Amino acid sequence: MITKTARNIVKIDEEKCTGCGACIIACAEGALEIVDGKARLISEKYCDGLGNCLNCPEGAITIEQRPAEEFDEAAVAQHLEATDVEDKLACGCSSATVTQFEVAAAPAEKPQASRLGHWPVQLALVPPTAPFLKDADLVLAADCVPFACADFHRQFLGEGRALLVACPKLDDFPAHQARLNAILERSGIKSLTVVHMEVPCCSGLVYMARQAIVATGKNIPFREVTISTRGGVLGD
Numbered sequence: 328m329i330t331k332t333a334r335n336i337v338k339i340d341e342e343k344c345t346g347c348g349a350c351i352i353a354c355a356e357g358a359l360e361i362v363d364g365k366a367r368l369i370s371e372k373y374c375d376g377l378g379n380c381l382n383c384p385e386g387a388i389t390i391e392q393r394p395a396e397e398f399d400e401a402a403v404a405q406h407l408e409a410t411d412v413e414d415k416l417a418c419g420c421s422s423a424t425v426t427q428f429e430v431a432a433a434p435a436e437k438p439q440a441s442r443l444g445h446w447p448v449q450l451a452l453v454p455p456t457a458p459f460l461k462d463a464d465l466v467l468a469a470d471c472v473p474f475a476c477a478d479f480h481r482q483f484l485g486e487g488r489a490l491l492v493a494c495p496k497l498d499d500f501p502a503h504q505a506r507l508n509a510i511l512e513r514s515g516i517k518s519l520t521v522v523h524m525e526v527p528c529c530s531g532l533v534y535m536a537r538q539a540i541v542a543t544g545k546n547i548p549f550r551e552v553t554i555s556t557r558g559g560v561l562g563d
């Protein structure tokens with residue numbers, strides 16, 4: 328017989344949940360999974376009730392106190408050993424789904440010059456004091472975007488713009504959040520544009536950016552652009 332006692336545990340509002348996967352990344356115990364496009368608590372004993380998953384960009388997760396199984400640290404360790412993030416993030420991410428489609432032959436054109444004006448570009452490697460960040464219009468792009476969007480350089484790079492790339496699914500989310508917070512706080516950027524893929528888990532990058540702006544307390548102009556898996560601009 329399972330004994331239940333009143334304690335703090337997560338509550339998910341399925342009406343608000345978009346299945347973006349931000350909570351999955353944040354949950355170190357693996358208590359949450361994406362099931363049928365929604366975040367689900369798969370076992371009460373995996374949830375410590377501390378609320379790391381409250382990073383939900385839609386506000387779909389809260390903490391409530393109710394009768395629940397006790398948190399079981401040993402069970403969590405066994406669960407984590409048996410699963411990985413790819414199993415939990417079944418959200419249709421382009422990089423996690425084997426897909427092949429027809430590609431139209433492109434007309435012969437004169438090669439275009441790169442508009443990238445600096446290195447590094449990986450968020451984890453860029454120091455907050457990098458000179459190319461000072462007073463720049465910052466573009467934060469998901470790793471897959473430049474590969475999908477053939478016109479990426481012309482549309483999003485150029486004079487006065489700095490580029491950072493990251494993957495909210497594969498990267499160390501808390502570390503990247505802290506790095507982006509520091510960059511926005513210390514660089515004096517003029518605006519922030521987030522370019523992400525259309526799959527739900529990629530919206531974690533939008534959440535990261537918005538949280539960084541809030542953390543600075545500054546009124547930084549923000550723009551969000553969504554790219555389809557075929558490379559088109561879906562929303563701006």
